[in-house]
Amino acid sequence: MEWNPEALAELEKVPPFVRHMAQKAVEKAAREAGKETITPDIVIQTKEKYFSLVGKEIEGHKKTTKIAVVRCHTVAEVCPGVGCLKAFTHRKLNFGEYGPDTELIGFFTCGGCSGRRASRLVEKLLDHGLDIVHLSSCMCMDDADYPKCPFKNQIRKGIEAKGVKVVEGTHH
Numbered sequence: 001m002e003w004n005p006e007a008l009a010e011l012e013k014v015p016p017f018v019r020h021m022a023q024k025a026v027e028k029a030a031r032e033a034g035k036e037t038i039t040p041d042i043v044i045q046t047k048e049k050y051f052s053l054v055g056k057e058i059e060g061h062k063k064t065t066k067i068a069v070v071r072c073h074t075v076a077e078v079c080p081g082v083g084c085l086k087a088f089t090h091r092k093l094n095f096g097e098y099g100p101d102t103e104l105i106g107f108f109t110c111g112g113c114s115g116r117r118a119s120r121l122v123e124k125l126l127d128h129g130l131d132i133v134h135l136s137s138c139m140c141m142d143d144a145d146y147p148k149c150p151f152k153n154q155i156r157k158g159i160e161a162k163g164v165k166v167v168e169g170t171h172h
């Protein structure tokens with residue numbers, strides 16, 4: 001199905017972790033409406049219908065999204081976490097789509113290679129309504145200063161196995 005540039009720009013505003021899902025939902029809505037080209041109005045309507053739950057109202061009940069950040073234990077030796085925390089506080093970059101009532105309920109390191117602490121602490125946070133875990137940007141980047149975490153996929157799977165959504169990245 002064809003997307004016009006304005007519609008694509010609207011789609012880009014959807015957080016990366018649900019963008020593919022949003023794209024499919026928009027195309028389905030367009031097909032059902034008998035449209036051959038996706039225009040911004042279809043994207044906006046679909047976003048309002050399906051993808052505005054992050055930190056917003058759900059059927060009259062306040063839904064507070066609860067998130068946690070897992071970061072690299074090694075990098076934490078030299079990083080107090082300012083970049084992650086500022087990005088969350090100001091709802092920038094990978095936190096850009098969260099509503100004002102979103103709560104950061106956990107901020108901890110993986111405990112060191114191979115990152116086994118991550119899923120254990122995630123389990124503790126399930127009792128507190130944890131919805132989403134962000135893996136810090138220092139775990140996901142791959143350059144000379146921050147080589148990619150060799151256990152990232154393992155850590156991710158361990159968290160997802162507990163039914164928690166994982167987003168890669170915080171402030172990069």
Ligand code: SF4
Pocket residue numbers: 071072073074075110111112113114115139148149150151152
């Ligand atoms: S497991 Fe990954 S995130 Fe944890 S200390 Fe090792 S490299 Fe860093």
